[in-house]
Amino acid sequence: MTIGDHLSELGGLPAFDFPGPKDARELPEAGSVAWRISVDTYDAEEEWPQAFARFTESVDTSRVRSLIVGGWSDAYEASSAGIVExxxxxxxxxPALRALFVGDITFEECEVSWIQQSDVGPLLPAYPALEVFGVRGGEGLLFPPVEHAALRVLRLEAGGLPKEVVAGVAGSTFPALTELDLWLGTSDYGGDAEVGDLEPFLSGERLPALRRLALRNSEIQDAVAAALATAPVVDRLEVLDLSMGVLTDEGVEALLAGRPxxxxxxxxxxxxxxxxxxxxxLSAALAPHGVEVDLGDPQTADVDDDAEYRYVAVAE
Incomplete structure (x- = not known):
């Protein structure tokens, strides 16, 4: 699987592409859409800061509720540091911003593991009322521990999420967070987090409001499943997401033998x-209780010289 489509919505609002400098079409009301600010990642005629400046001059920013950072010039070489700044x-x-996503870039614009991110930590203190925050791309990504009272949804998408980033999220204080979505990825693309690094999420002590936990797109999916089988946080979850990874019979056996x-x-x-x-x-154990079990998109391991190879859904 590759990321072939841009976000269609953010924060409950439909996405709208802010027009280029030569596009004079009428703009929607400032608070009615999720504004996507993008420039071409290859041979851009306009740099992202210029497009953003035009946006702030054209739209009543005091009413903007949702903002999407799309592509920026040379995203495979130039980091998002200037955008964050x-x-x-x-x-x-x-003042009304409630949802922010940095890096809504498709594979045709820049593969997810080539997106050059930066330290996104300053964004959360800058927007204390933010409720939804997402980032795509793990290369160069930094996420220092932070305290944020309003954040409800945090999503970090990567072909490989560095353990330092996982540790930063784990060390953060998010009392209102109901959804945590981490694409752990593969070590081939920097995803070096181990099960022990996930312990703060498994205990749930720092995330008292958590109801949806996604630890997915992982090459250690069986180990993650085994850890979750005895994790206290599971008892108060409504949705558990271990999708997009290399989950096998071993992981499902652990889930069946663990907490209900x-x-x-x-x-x-x-x-x-x-x-x-x-x-x-698994379906027989859960379906009678009304649990929706998504076992779609089954994969088959590649076999070469008696070795088996399994792949996460999103890597490069």
Whole structure:
């Protein structure tokens, strides 16, 4: 799987592409859409800061509720540092902003593991009322521990999420967070977090409001499943998401032998390597209790010289 489509919405608002400098079409009301500010990642005629400056001059930023940072010039070489700086500097102009996503870039514009990110830590203190925050791309990404009272949804998408980033999220204080979505990825692209690094999420002590936990797109998905099988946080979850990774029978066996999952509304395991007998056992154990079990997109391991190879859904 590759990321072939831009976000269609953010923060409950439909995405709208802010027009280029030669596009004179009428703009929607400032608070009615999620504004996507983008420039071409290759041979851009306009740099992202210029497009953003035009945006702040054309739109009543005091009413903007949702903002999407799309592509920027040479995103495969130039980091998002300048974009983060611009967003921090202009934060007082966006008192109504509640949702922010940095890096809405498709594979045709720049592969996810080539996106050059930066230290996004300053963004959360700059926007204390922010409720939804997402970032795509793990290369160069920094996420120092932070305290934020309003954040409800945090999503970090990567082909490989560095353990330092995982540690930064784990060390943060998010009392209102209901959804945490981490694409752990593969070590081939910098995803070096181990199960022990996930312990703060498994205990749930720093995330008292958490109801949806996604630890997915991982090459250590079986180990993650085994850890979650005995994790206290599971008891108060509504949705558990271990999708997009290399989950096998071993991981499902651990889940079946662990804490009851019958209280969940959904268990998402799509894109997996689980064989049919285990899929049937899992569904039989949970479906009668009303749990939606997503076992779609089953994968088959590649075999070469008696070695088996399994792949996460999003890597490069």
């Amino acid at each position: 611009a967003l921090v500097e202009t934060a007082p102009k966006f 999952l019958t209280h969940l509304t959904k268990l998402d395991l799509h894109h997996h390597y689980v064989r049919e007998p285990l899929r049937e056992r």
